[in-house]
Amino acid sequence: MDAFSPRLLTRRDALAAGLAAAGALTLGRFAGAADTPADSPYGPFRMGLQSYSLRHFKLDDALAKTKELGLHYWESFPAHIPADVSKADAMRKKAESYDVKVTGFGVVGFGKDMDANRKLFEFGKAIGLSYISCDPSPDSFDNLDKLTEEYGIPVGIHNHGPGHKWAKIDDIMAAIKDHSPKIGCCIDTGHFLRSKEDPVRAVEVFDKRIYGVHLKDVKNATEFKILGEGDLRLTELLKQLAKRKYNYNLALEYEESEAMPMDDIRACLKAEKKAAEGL
Numbered sequence: 001m002d003a004f005s006p007r008l009l010t011r012r013d014a015l016a017a018g019l020a021a022a023g024a025l026t027l028g029r030f031a032g033a034a035d036t037p038a039d040s041p042y043g044p045f046r047m048g049l050q051s052y053s054l055r056h057f058k059l060d061d062a063l064a065k066t067k068e069l070g071l072h073y074w075e076s077f078p079a080h081i082p083a084d085v086s087k088a089d090a091m092r093k094k095a096e097s098y099d100v101k102v103t104g105f106g107v108v109g110f111g112k113d114m115d116a117n118r119k120l121f122e123f124g125k126a127i128g129l130s131y132i133s134c135d136p137s138p139d140s141f142d143n144l145d146k147l148t149e150e151y152g153i154p155v156g157i158h159n160h161g162p163g164h165k166w167a168k169i170d171d172i173m174a175a176i177k178d179h180s181p182k183i184g185c186c187i188d189t190g191h192f193l194r195s196k197e198d199p200v201r202a203v204e205v206f207d208k209r210i211y212g213v214h215l216k217d218v219k220n221a222t223e224f225k226i227l228g229e230g231d232l233r234l235t236e237l238l239k240q241l242a243k244r245k246y247n248y249n250l251a252l253e254y255e256e257s258e259a260m261p262m263d264d265i266r267a268c269l270k271a272e273k274k275a276a277e278g279l
Contacts, residue, residue, distance in 0.1 A: 042250070043276030044242050046103070047269070048073025050214050050253035051080045053261060063098040065262060069269065075104030075133060075212060075251040083108065085119070088126035104212050104249045106133030106186065107158045110140040117143055121151040131211040131248050133158045133186035135166065141179050148182035156186030156211030159195070159202075162221075167195040169202050176209070184209030189232050190216035190224060190253070200233050203240040210246055214253040215272070224255050226264055228271035235275040242279045 040047065048071050054062035059080050066074065074095065081091045081102060095102050105124060110117050117140065124132055132155045136144065148154055157176070159166050166172055169192070176183045185206045189199040191214075203210065217230030228234055241250070252272070257264050 041273045041276070042269075043238060043272075043279040044245075044247075045238075045250040045276070046073045046247065047071060047272065048075065048100075048103075048249050048251050049265075050075045050077065050104075050251040052077045053252060053254045053265060055079060056258045056261070059094070063095060063100055066100050067098045069262075069265060071269075072099055072101060073104075073249050073251070074100055074102045075106060075214075075249050076102050077106065078108065081105070081127075083120055083123045085123045085126045088123055092127045102127055103130045104133060104251065105129050106156075106212070108132060108134050110134050110136040110144060110155070112137065112139040112143065114143045114147075117147055121147050121153055124153045125151055129153055131156055131186070133212045133214075135160065138165075138175065141175070141183065144183055145180045148180050152182075154182035154184060154211045156184050158186045158212075158214070159188050159191050159197075161191050161194045162196075167191070167197075169197050169205055173205055181209060182211075184211045186210075186212030186214065188214040188216070188253070189237065190214070190218045190230075190255070193218035193231055194221050196221050198233075200236050200240055203237060203244070207244060210241075210244070210248070212248055213241070213246070213250050215250055215268075216253050216255065217268075226254075226271065227252070227268035228275070234271065238272075238275055238279060 049066055051062055051074050054065055062080055092102060108120055132153060134155050135158055144155060157166050157172050159172060161167060172185050187199060187202045187210055192199045192202055217225045217227045217232040219225050219230040252268055254261055254265050254268055
């Protein structure tokens, strides 16, 4: 499927070009492939965490545990870092003191209130986000068209579990296809599996409109598992992401063992390393 509408790109080319320089500072800090170490054991990806994996812990402890794991990228969920522009610089510096970059944020809601949505983008600009994962209402897309272009920060619709409005690949694509190419999908591999959808197909469908990946595994559409022990075609998923030069967060999100997740997270990371061999 062609994820881009030629008519849309033609209409937006001039605006996108005019905003490129303004957005360079926001995106350029973290979006380049050079930010991913060439000798990373995780392949050509910014391997990190969705900080929900460490939701049991307060901010400093969660950051310390991330450093202990040898990871350097966060998609922070709002309970760790509030979407408060007045605190953004202090939060960025705190994370960087643990050698962690907050390059993603979410999952947050977007509605039709332009001013409320703008506050999230102002926060994103202040802390240096390269994307926002979101659960938008359908009436938010027109102002998200404007805000993603204005701030140069793309948004990825996070697919939730079975029965949610964003559970299915084709429903998400139908919603975004006539909107800015900076509106895409944050692929949650576990929730797609729960919805009996193939995350590898999601990579193929959303292509260059993948803004965030929540990496997790599920067995029989019901049971969260350690990465590699469920039905996720992990090696093929990584191959397809690498083929597209995906360079946003590959954020492990482990939902089990809330109070004592570290051993399981290490097992997940080991599985990703093995799957990434030879990429």
